[in-house]
Amino acid sequence: MGNIEIARLLRKIAAAYTILGENRFKIIAYDNAATAVEHATSELKDLWEDGKLDSVPGLGASIREHLDELFKTGKSKHFEQVLKKVNPAVFPLLDVPGLGPKRAEILVESLKLKEKSPVDELEKAAKEHKIAKIEGFGEKSELDILTNIERYRHGAIKEKRMVLPEADELAEEIISYISKKAEPQVGRIDKLGSLRRRVATIGDVDLAVATEYPEEVIKAFVAYPGASGLVEKGPTGASILLSAGRQADLRVAKPEEYGAMLQYFTGSKYHNIKLRDFALKKGLSLSEYGTKELKSGKIHRFKTEEEFYKFLGMDWIPPELREDTDEIEAALKHKLPKLVELKDIKGDLQMHSSDLEETSHDSGEDSVKVMREIGEKLGYGYIGISDHNPSQAKNSPKEMEERLHKRNELIDHINYSTKGCRVIKLLEVDILPSGELPVPQEALDGLDGCLVSIHSSFNMNKAEMTGRVLKGLSNPVARILAHPTGRLLGAREGYELDWDQIFSFCLEHDKALEINAYPNRLDLPDTLVREAVKRGVKLSLGTDAHNKDGLLMMPYGIAVARRGWAEAKNIVNTLDYREIISWLHKRT
Numbered sequence: 001m002g003n004i005e006i007a008r009l010l011r012k013i014a015a016a017y018t019i020l021g022e023n024r025f026k027i028i029a030y031d032n033a034a035t036a037v038e039h040a041t042s043e044l045k046d047l048w049e050d051g052k053l054d055s056v057p058g059l060g061a062s063i064r065e066h067l068d069e070l071f072k073t074g075k076s077k078h079f080e081q082v083l084k085k086v087n088p089a090v091f092p093l094l095d096v097p098g099l100g101p102k103r104a105e106i107l108v109e110s111l112k113l114k115e116k117s118p119v120d121e122l123e124k125a126a127k128e129h130k131i132a133k134i135e136g137f138g139e140k141s142e143l144d145i146l147t148n149i150e151r152y153r154h155g156a157i158k159e160k161r162m163v164l165p166e167a168d169e170l171a172e173e174i175i176s177y178i179s180k181k182a183e184p185q186v187g188r189i190d191k192l193g194s195l196r197r198r199v200a201t202i203g204d205v206d207l208a209v210a211t212e213y214p215e216e217v218i219k220a221f222v223a224y225p226g227a228s229g230l231v232e233k234g235p236t237g238a239s240i241l242l243s244a245g246r247q248a249d250l251r252v253a254k255p256e257e258y259g260a261m262l263q264y265f266t267g268s269k270y271h272n273i274k275l276r277d278f279a280l281k282k283g284l285s286l287s288e289y290g291t292k293e294l295k296s297g298k299i300h301r302f303k304t305e306e307e308f309y310k311f312l313g314m315d316w317i318p319p320e321l322r323e324d325t326d327e328i329e330a331a332l333k334h335k336l337p338k339l340v341e342l343k344d345i346k347g348d349l350q351m352h353s354s355d356l357e358e359t360s361h362d363s364g365e366d367s368v369k370v371m372r373e374i375g376e377k378l379g380y381g382y383i384g385i386s387d388h389n390p391s392q393a394k395n396s397p398k399e400m401e402e403r404l405h406k407r408n409e410l411i412d413h414i415n416y417s418t419k420g421c422r423v424i425k426l427l428e429v430d431i432l433p434s435g436e437l438p439v440p441q442e443a444l445d446g447l448d449g450c451l452v453s454i455h456s457s458f459n460m461n462k463a464e465m466t467g468r469v470l471k472g473l474s475n476p477v478a479r480i481l482a483h484p485t486g487r488l489l490g491a492r493e494g495y496e497l498d499w500d501q502i503f504s505f506c507l508e509h510d511k512a513l514e515i516n517a518y519p520n521r522l523d524l525p526d527t528l529v530r531e532a533v534k535r536g537v538k539l540s541l542g543t544d545a546h547n548k549d550g551l552l553m554m555p556y557g558i559a560v561a562r563r564g565w566a567e568a569k570n571i572v573n574t575l576d577y578r579e580i581i582s583w584l585h586k587r588t
Helices: 004-020 024-040 044-049 061-072 078-082 101-110 118-127 137-155 163-179 216-221 255-266 271-283 307-310 327-332 370-379 397-415 441-443 462-473 499-509 526-535 548-563 578-584
Strands: 189-192 207-208 227-234 237-241 247-254 283-286 292-294 382-385 424-427 429-430 452-453 478-481 512-515 538-542
Touching: 004 024, 004 061, 004 078, 024 061, 044 061, 061 078, 061 271, 078 382, 101 118, 101 538, 118 452, 163 189, 163 207, 163 548, 189 255, 207 255, 216 227, 216 237, 216 247, 216 578, 237 526, 247 255, 255 283, 255 292, 255 307, 255 441, 271 327, 292 307, 307 397, 370 382, 370 397, 397 424, 397 441, 397 578, 424 578, 462 478, 462 499, 499 512, 499 526, 512 526, 526 538, 526 548, 538 548
Parallel strands: 207 247, 382 424, 429 452, 452 478, 478 512, 512 538
Antiparallel strands: 189 207, 227 237, 237 247, 283 292
């Protein structure tokens, strides 16, 4: 089961407990656990394999025990026993906005809804005015249910989360519109929630505005041309449905309260719980409006987050770190890392050009020359052209050598005839199921270095896949393991690897693990980045660009690195050209 399925299962248990009148703390525990799983950027099964389920905030011991059984046997007796006590037709109704577990159960029992199509049957009953007759509902409830079913049909309730770049683009469009529409009234505008924390996948788009004119800003927001409907509107914010089936929420605050509000709604939930507990020990309560002294009732308001955290006696904590993974303790001791920034990056170490033919996978759309020009405009000292290796099926070993030699000569010519951004001769080479590399060693030896990666046979077991990766990475020319888990966000889980072995090998042989900035990869995941940083393993950054526009994706790789507590010193791309060439030319 992937994280989406596990989160849905945990929410079903919470709903069943609600219907069964179970202890409310159990209900809260399962809801919190579902939220934690939805926000996890590593697959739960991978964490379980590595004995690290307890690293996910919100997963209590009892729930971890049931998940352990689920991963071992494919089912949990406890979960099955709980779900058997509730009519299965209830659960699909919970995806309809406004229907909680108890109301859904009343509808299922009163209308005799069937498990196969309860939403369709509910809609039919509403149109036949059968719901208004049910005690506790009435005509307004019936009308609301019809409206909410329509929202459900149009995709307002989404299972598939957006990848970070997609959510970012959507947020920037709305921000641009509000800024122009209500320009004099907008003092400051920021992203909120998981989007501000730069989580790999995002649910809804949340925004905040500091303003003395909340009505004007809210008016501009709800008039956004991309909106397909209004969810709600009030004095402190509004929610709109977007034509793409997404939802956007806006919160407004006075400038003098903005810092506290920004902190409160950035989260994460578990960071804020830990922060609240810390504040209580100091005799304070926290809210979106500021801090309140419990004895005197005095409220302290903050224009900025920096002021807010300073008041609590700690350094400002970058949003990417706010996941309750020891960042509060580090902030109190003034020992937070100096996180890597985009300005630290001297070059991009994975991209694909159109200058190598008959490759094993998709070629780039733009030439080496064009990619270099964009790299120079971005201020890079170098770019690494890492085309996929020539196809084994379409090329003999000799033809592979000839194709690579031709491309390398082109790169040499470009380097000799231009100044500024240098082009590094790299190659992304498939690791075959045997662990062998399909490119003749003579051709590999003509490169500055190569990236190795998995593109086939993803279902090998953990031991086999680990051995395969280590054998491929053992080639002296192989310097970087590209998109190390092989995950595709929302489409494919990563394969299983023994990360202790991978980290140890990389550390011993001075190899690097890539953070791939491609929108649906963002791989290495941030949790593994954190482990690599702790172990002292080098990291590299690559956009995996297949055209010139793809080179603009580097900030998303930076976001993953920052969430993994990475500093500039942890990333080889922060080396200048001579230093990176010296490192690539190591043959270990």
